[in-house]
Amino acid sequence: MLLAIDTATQTISVALHDGQNLLAEQTWLAGNQHTTVLAATIEQMVAASGARLDQLTALAVSTGPGSYTGLRVGVALAKGLAAVHKLPLVGVSALDTLAAGTPYLNGGLVVLLQAGRSRLIVKAYRWRKGRWASHKSEEPQLLDWEDLLAKIDGPAFLSGEITADGHALIQSAQANGAPVHIVAAAFRLRRAGFLAEEALARLRESADQREFDAARLLPVYIKTKDVPA
Numbered sequence: 427m428l429l430a431i432d433t434a435t436q437t438i439s440v441a442l443h444d445g446q447n448l449l450a451e452q453t454w455l456a457g458n459q460h461t462t463v464l465a466a467t468i469e470q471m472v473a474a475s476g477a478r479l480d481q482l483t484a485l486a487v488s489t490g491p492g493s494y495t496g497l498r499v500g501v502a503l504a505k506g507l508a509a510v511h512k513l514p515l516v517g518v519s520a521l522d523t524l525a526a527g528t529p530y531l532n533g534g535l536v537v538l539l540q541a542g543r544s545r546l547i548v549k550a551y552r553w554r555k556g557r558w559a560s561h562k563s564e565e566p567q568l569l570d571w572e573d574l575l576a577k578i579d580g581p582a583f584l585s586g587e588i589t590a591d592g593h594a595l596i597q598s599a600q601a602n603g604a605p606v607h608i609v610a611a612a613f614r615l616r617r618a619g620f621l622a623e624e625a626l627a628r629l630r631e632s633a634d635q636r637e638f639d640a641a642r643l644l645p646v647y648i649k650t651k652d653v654p655a
Contacts, residue, residue: 518624
């Protein structure tokens with residue numbers, strides 16, 4: 427049984443997966459309340475599922491990019507549970523989780539997260555072998571909306587965190603003929619159920635389970651004034 431935790435942004439999502447079925451999932455906008463609500467919500471969700479934390483066989487956690495305030499809460503809790511119960515801990519990018527939750531679309535997929543000061547963290551994906559995948563050497567880019575929309579040179583779908591200003595800029599680009607579309611809102615919600623699915627796939631495919639040692643997991647923080655030097 428795997429517990430998945432995502433606190434990379436102001437949205438929190440947690441899920442419980444038994445390897446075949448998603449037993450429970452909860453996703454909500456928590457603002458900056460991560461510290462006060464995360465542990466209690468997990469305990470309630472696990473209990474409501476008729477399970478116990480000592481039945482866990484693995485953990486998954488979002489590694490960001492995300493805010494220092496939120497991300498460290500989820501990572502610290504996941505690392506603590508992994509250490510106490512001696513469990514593998516799978517880290518999954520928040521961008522990969524969003525991509526995993528998007529169905530096939532006829533075009534490229536661009537996933538984005540807000541990075542503050544009108545900046546975006548952006549990663550592009552292509553549909554390959556039944557799933558969205560990015561080139562292994564390709565790193566996320568830090569762009570503003572104008573740069574992002576200017577770089578799109580073919581049919582593309584945008585998913586992730588899109589603000590009201592972002593929607594307005596996309597509509598303007600569409601009016602000028604840009605081949606860009608917005609993924610439906612339900613698919614743009616970053617859900618721990620897909621984090622769990624991605625983590626389970628990586629556990630099954632791994633030839634060396636030592637890569638899931640909790641001590642090796644490092645979060646990726648969005649650089650803001652809150653990130654320690």
